[in-house]
Amino acid sequence: MAPSTKPETDQDVAAGDPKPVRRPPGRLRRLLARPTVRVVVAVFAAFLAWLGWSVGGALLAPGNDSTAARLAEWGRDHHLGPVVTMLETAQYKMDPPKVGGTPAAIGLPPAAPAVDPANHGPAPALPPIPLAPLTSPAGGDPLPGEGTWHVLSSVRGTPAIQAAELRPDAAHTSYLAGVVSMDPRLVRFQLHPGTDDPGPDNWGVPPNIPPEDRTGLLASFNGGFKVNVNEARGGFFLNGVTHGTLTSGAASLVYYKDGHATVGTWDDGVSMTPDVVGVRQNLRLIVDQSAVPDDVDSHIESGWGLTIGGAYFVWRSGIGVTPDGRLVFAYGPALSVRTLANLLQQAGCVTAMQLDINPAWMSFNYYQPGSDPQNPTPTKLLSDQERPADRYFEPTSRDFTAVYAR
Structure with a gap:
């Protein structure tokens, strides 16, 4: 019988065992026998194990951040920012902000029942602060209800939080921005840390709003x-x-022991005093002495944050203070730094700053009280806000502010 011509990579069948046994090719066996190759394989296997552990940890971390947001943050934290930006740019080019069109109808809800958390009982109601309607930057005839203030919350009969919706400019007319006015006589502000930013430390405040704090x-x-x-x-x-360094000249949201908060430039209007309990700094002012600085149109990415695709018009948020001490929050899609600043300026802010940007981080939620004080119903101000209304009921990766009735 002629000798077998089968290569050793074919199946060999063990005696009495009907299952074929596949052997690695001889060249592969010889390659794997080399010490340097074994080291490379071991290092690669260790890298894959670390990668799985690291990414898995990011995906399974507490909170309700989306998978996309978790992966993007993981990438930026591990020197993959250019890759993340490239992917976000491709996404933005496929779905840029729409120009023209008409938004969905403005449908802010009726006011919630008045809140009296301290059980003061009957008390003289404070006179409400009159708020002038906002003029739509889109021009022309306003939409029904556009720029009109709606009461979201009252405290002992007086409007405490009011909100308006309006189109942000004359081009992006199918979007609505939200503007919120908060009366410091009736509300108090509490800064909360995030689990990742500023990160774990002895802050004395949790990274969420647990039931006992609602x-x-x-x-x-x-x-x-x-x-x-x-x-x-x-x-x-x-x-x-302190996390990081409180920096002179930085725009700062400052929280005080008596519960009020204000916005200003650090070491030039606001500074550390015994009454300060919290400071959140972010970039420079976008409204300063009631004026919008010219440089808000310059160096958009390097000066005002890495936006999706380097675009001017993305989700942005900001906060400012009025002469009578009201805090005003504004946010929405398809905003530039200037259109955000214009909204805050029109709402009466003498100083204002940008907060976070891009859809994964935007939130303004308000809460309707029910029969159980520890279980209010959360609602998003803007219906197209990506993050859920109960976002801060769970531990969250980023810092935030909770607003309470006094």
């Missing part, structure tokens, strides 16, 4: 960029603990 809860809104020299360009201070 009595009298009226609203919540997002914080700013990541606290580092390349993004927020400022620091974070809460209850005696």
Whole structure:
């Protein structure tokens, strides 16, 4: 019989075993026998194990961040920012903000029942602060209800939080931005840390709003960029603990022991005093002495944050203060730095700052009280806000502010 011509890579069948046994090709066996190759394979296997552990940890971290947001943050934290930006740019080019059109009808709900968290009982109602209607930057005839203030929350009979919706400019007319006015006589502000930013420390405040802290809860809104020299360009201070560096000249949202908050430039109008309990810095002012600086149109990515695709018009948020001490929050899709600043300026802000940007981080939620004070019903102000209304009931990766009835 002629000798077998089968190569050793074919199946050999063991005696008495009907299952074929496949052997690696001889060349592959010889290659794997080399010490240097074994080292490379071991290193690659270790890298894959680390990658799975690292990405898995990011995906399984507490909170309700979306998978896309978690992966993007993981990539930026591991020197893959250019890759993330390239993918976001491709996404933005496929679905840029629409020009023209008409938004869905403005449908802010009726006012919630008045809240009296301290059980003061009958008390003289404070006179409400009159708010002038906002003029739509889109021009022309306003939509029904556009720019009109609606009461979201009252405290002992007086409007405490009011909101308006309006189109942000004459081009992006199918979108609505939200503007919220908060009366410091009736509400107090509480800064909360995030699990990742500023990160775990002895802050004395949890990275969420647990049930025992929901009595009298009226609203919540997002914080700013990541606290580092390349993004927020400022620091974070809460209850005696500092992350990063509180930086002179930085736009700062400052929280005080009596519950009020204000916005200003650090070391030039606002500074550290014994009454300060929290500071959240982010970039520079976008409204200063009631004026919008010319440079809000310059260096959009390098000066005002890395937007999706480097675009001017993305989801943005900001906060400012009026001469009578009201805090005003504004946010929405298809906003530039200037159109955000214009909204805050029109709402009466003498100083204002940008907070976070891009859809994964935007939130303004308000809460309707029910029979159980620890279980208010959360609602998004803008219906197209990506993050859920109960976002801050779970531990969250980014800092935020909770607003309570006094």
